Amino acid sequence: MLALSDYIFYFLAFTAFFSACSVILVQNPIYSALFLASTMVAVAAIFVSLDAGFVAGVQLIVYAGAVMVLFVMVLMLFDLKHDLDAFSPGILSGAFKLASVGVILGLIMGSIYMSADMVFNSQVTPIPATLDPVRGLATTLFGNYLFAFEVIGALLLVIAIGAVTLSRVRGGTHAND
Amino acid sequence: MPMTDVFLKVGLNHYLFLSALLFTVGMLGVLLRKNVIVILMSIELMLNAVNITFIAFNRFQQPEQYNGQVMVFFVMTIAAAEAAVGLALAVMIFKKFKQVNIRFFEHLKG
Amino acid sequence: MTSVLPVIVLFFLVVAFGAGILFIASFLGPKKSPNPAKDMPYECGIPGTEAPDSKINVKFYLTAILFIIFDIEIIFMYPWAITFLDYIKKGEGAYIMGAMGVFVLLFIFGLFWEVKSKALDWD
Amino acid sequence: MGADKFEISVNLIKMAVIFLMMIQIVPILVWVERRGSAFIQNRFGPNRVGPLGLMQLLADAVKFLFKEEFLPKKGVALLYYAAPVMALVPGALALASLPLSPTIHIEPFHLFGQLWAGVDGKGYDFAFQGFSINVGIVYVLGISSLGAYSLLMAGWGSSNKYSLMGALRASAQMISYELALGLSLVGILMIYGTLSFGDMMKMQEAALTYGFFGQKFTIPFLPDWGIFHNPIGMLLFASASFAECNRLPFDLPEAEGELVAGFHTEYGGFKMLLFYIGEYGHMLVASALLAIFYFGGYNIPQWLMTLLPVNHIPGNLGAILFALLAHVVLLTKIIFFLWVFIWVRWTLPRFRYDQLMDLGWKTMLPWALVNVILTALWIFCAQG
Numbered sequence: 012m013l014a015l016s017d018y019i020f021y022f023l024a025f026t027a028f029f030s031a032c033s034v035i036l037v038q039n040p041i042y043s044a045l046f047l048a049s050t051m052v053a054v055a056a057i058f059v060s061l062d063a064g065f066v067a068g069v070q071l072i073v074y075a076g077a078v079m080v081l082f083v084m085v086l087m088l089f090d091l092k093h094d095l096d097a098f099s100p101g102i103l104s105g106a107f108k109l110a111s112v113g114v115i116l117g118l119i120m121g122s123i124y125m126s127a128d129m130v131f132n133s134q135v136t137p138i139p140a141t142l143d144p145v146r147g148l149a150t151t152l153f154g155n156y157l158f159a160f161e162v163i164g165a166l167l168l169v170i171a172i173g174a175v176t177l178s179r180v181r182g183g184t185h186a187n188d
Numbered sequence: 189m190p191m192t193d194v195f196l197k198v199g200l201n202h203y204l205f206l207s208a209l210l211f212t213v214g215m216l217g218v219l220l221r222k223n224v225i226v227i228l229m230s231i232e233l234m235l236n237a238v239n240i241t242f243i244a245f246n247r248f249q250q251p252e253q254y255n256g257q258v259m260v261f262f263v264m265t266i267a268a269a270e271a272a273v274g275l276a277l278a279v280m281i282f283k284k285f286k287q288v289n290i291r292f293f294e295h296l297k298g
Numbered sequence: 299m300t301s302v303l304p305v306i307v308l309f310f311l312v313v314a315f316g317a318g319i320l321f322i323a324s325f326l327g328p329k330k331s332p333n334p335a336k337d338m339p340y341e342c343g344i345p346g347t348e349a350p351d352s353k354i355n356v357k358f359y360l361t362a363i364l365f366i367i368f369d370i371e372i373i374f375m376y377p378w379a380i381t382f383l384d385y386i387k388k389g390e391g392a393y394i395m396g397a398m399g400v401f402v403l404l405f406i407f408g409l410f411w412e413v414k415s416k417a418l419d420w421d
Numbered sequence: 422m423g424a425d426k427f428e429i430s431v432n433l434i435k436m437a438v439i440f441l442m443m444i445q446i447v448p449i450l451v452w453v454e455r456r457g458s459a460f461i462q463n464r465f466g467p468n469r470v471g472p473l474g475l476m477q478l479l480a481d482a483v484k485f486l487f488k489e490e491f492l493p494k495k496g497v498a499l500l501y502y503a504a505p506v507m508a509l510v511p512g513a514l515a516l517a518s519l520p521l522s523p524t525i526h527i528e529p530f531h532l533f534g535q536l537w538a539g540v541d542g543k544g545y546d547f548a549f550q551g552f553s554i555n556v557g558i559v560y561v562l563g564i565s566s567l568g569a570y571s572l573l574m575a576g577w578g579s580s581n582k583y584s585l586m587g588a589l590r591a592s593a594q595m596i597s598y599e600l601a602l603g604l605s606l607v608g609i610l611m612i613y614g615t616l617s618f619g620d621m622m623k624m625q626e627a628a629l630t631y632g633f634f635g636q637k638f639t640i641p642f643l644p645d646w647g648i649f650h651n652p653i654g655m656l657l658f659a660s661a662s663f664a665e666c667n668r669l670p671f672d673l674p675e676a677e678g679e680l681v682a683g684f685h686t687e688y689g690g691f692k693m694l695l696f697y698i699g700e701y702g703h704m705l706v707a708s709a710l711l712a713i714f715y716f717g718g719y720n721i722p723q724w725l726m727t728l729l730p731v732n733h734i735p736g737n738l739g740a741i742l743f744a745l746l747a748h749v750v751l752l753t754k755i756i757f758f759l760w761v762f763i764w765v766r767w768t769l770p771r772f773r774y775d776q777l778m779d780l781g782w783k784t785m786l787p788w789a790l791v792n793v794i795l796t797a798l799w800i801f802c803a804q805g
Contacts, residue, residue, distance in 0.1 A: 301554065304432065358593050376559065420775035
C-alpha cells in the first residue's frame, strides 16, 4: 500500500513535472516564468519532505522570491508578450535535438535503474531528534566549506559590480553618464 | 525486488527519476526555445533538478551529515548569480534589437 | 516526511476559499452591462490614452538584481547567526567572527560601491 | 497531520480557525481604521449602521458580494482572477506557522467509549498553531516573499499602465525592504541562537539578564524580552515591516494622487476585498512577529505571572486555561501593534519614491549591518 508520504511525493513530483513541461511548452514567457515559480515552490516542498527545511526556505526566498520575481519583472517591463515563433526553426535539427535529449534521458534512467539494487536498500532512517539540522548545516558550512563560503562572498561582489556595469553600457537610460 | 514494488515504495530512486525528468525538460528548453529569457529559465530548471539529487542523496545516504545541503546552498547562489548576469545581458540585447532572440548574441561585441 | 502536508492542505483551503468567494460573487452580482467607457483602462475618469512607447525604466530591474545578490548574502548570515553563540562557548569565537568578518567586509564594500556608483539613485 | 482521528481533527480545526481569524480581523480592522482615523482627525466616522457603526462591516461585505463582475477588456482573465486569490496565500500560510500559545499537554482521556492517548500512550501535545515548521522564521520569510507575485499578476492581468506601474513599484519596494527586514533579524537570531518561534518565546520567560565578561546582572522587575537586547534591530524590523505591508508612510504602490490607485486600479467588489484581506493578513503576521521576537510573545513579566491563580489548577483544564491566558496575552500585544500600524498611517505623511528607496537601501540596510556588527561584539563581550 502507498503510505501517506508516498502520496505526497507523487503529488509534488507531478506538480513539479507538469509545471516544468509547461515552462518550455507555453508560448507566453510570462506564463513560463509563473510556471517556473510554481516548479520552484513544488521543489521546495519536496525539500521539506526530505527533512531539509532550511534549504527549502532558502529555495523559497532566493529562487521563488528573488530570481523569479526578477524574471517576471523583466518580462513585464519590456512587454515581451509577443513571442510568436517561440521554438527554434528547422525540423531536422529539432528532431536531432529531441533524439539527443532522448538518448541522454535514456542513459540517466538506465544508470539509475541499473544501480537500483545499490540504492534501493537505503531505506529512510529517521533523523535523531537531538540533531538540530540548521546547526549541523552551519557547522559544516563554516567548518569544511569555509573557503568556498568566502569565495562565494567575493563572487557575489563581482556579480553585483558586473551587473551594474553591464546595465550601464551605452544605449540605456544611463547614456548620459 | 518485484516490479510492482517500484511504484509502491518511494525511495531514493524515485527522487533521482524525478530529478532526471526535470533535467531533461530543462535541457529540451535550452535546445528548442529561442527566447533568451526562457533559455535562462530552463537552465534554472536544470540546476533545480540537480539540487533534488543532492538533497535526496544527502537524506538517504548520509542523513546525519550536511554536505549535500551545503552544496545545494552553493548551487543556488551560483544559479542566482548566473540569472542576474544573464538577465543583464538579455536586457542589453533587448535594448539593441527590440527582441530577445538567442540568435542576436553573436552580435554582441564591445 | 509528512511535515509538508498541512501546508499543502492549508494552501488548497485558502485557494478554495478565495475562488469560491469570487465564484459566488459572480453569481450574485448584476450581469455585465456593455459600456465603452467601462471597458477603457481607468484613468481618473479622463478618456484613456494608450502610452505610445513608454520609456523603459531600467531602475526596477537593476534594483531586483541587486536585491538577489544582497539577499543571498543575508541568507548566508542566518546559519552563522544561530551558531554564533555555540562557537563562542566552545572558545572559537575569534574563528567564527573572522569567518564572517571577511564576508561582511565584502558585503560592505559591495554596498559602498553601489552607493558610490549611483546605481541605487532614483531621479 | 497527526497520528489518530482526534489529533487530525484538532489540527484541521486549528488550521481552519486560524485562517478564519485572519479573515475575520479584516472587517474589524477596517472599522477600527475608519473610526480611528475619524477620532484622530476629529470627525465621526461610520456611526449609522448598528451600535457605534459596528454593523457597517457586515453591510460592506454584503455590498461587495453583490457588485458587478468586471473584467477589463484587454485584461488577461487568468492572471486577473488568480491575483486576488493568490494575495490571500502568503498571509494565511505564514500566520498558520506562528505559535499563538505555548504547547499544551493533554493527558489521556476517555471519549466515545474509547481511550484517546496518542501514539505513545502519553497523551497529546498541542499548541494554538496551524502547523509547526522547524525552521520558523526562514519559512515565514520565504512564504512572504511570494507576495510579490500577486501584485505583479494583478498589475499585468488588468493591462492598465497605472496598474502595471503600481505593481512594479510595489514589488520593487517590497524586495528593497525585504533586505533590511531580513538583515535586522540577524541580530536577534544571534542572541537567541534558534530559528524556532517556540524556543524564542521560551527564552524570554525569565527576568532581564545582561552578561558582561562572564558576569551576570539581573534586573528582576523587567522581563527578558528581545527589545532590551536589541533595540536597533527592533526599530529597523518595525519600520521595514511597515514597508513590507505597503502601509503609510510607505504606501507608494497605491499612492492615489500619482498612480490612480496602484495595482488594484481595475479591481472592485470582493476581488478588491481579497486584496485587503491579504494586506491585513500581512499586517497581522508582522505584528505577531514583532511581538514574538522583541516583546516576549505570550510571556508576561515573571512577578506578574506568579500572582495569577491559573498556575495552580491541575489537569487538562489548567493546561487549557493557561494556554488560553497566554493566547490572550499574545493577542493583546498583536492588537496593540495593529493599532500602531493604523495610528502611524494617520500621523505621518507619505514618502516620495526616491526618498523611499534611499531610505531602504542607503539608511536602513547600513544600519542593519551596524546592528549585526554591534550585536556580535556585544555577545562576544558578554560571554568573555
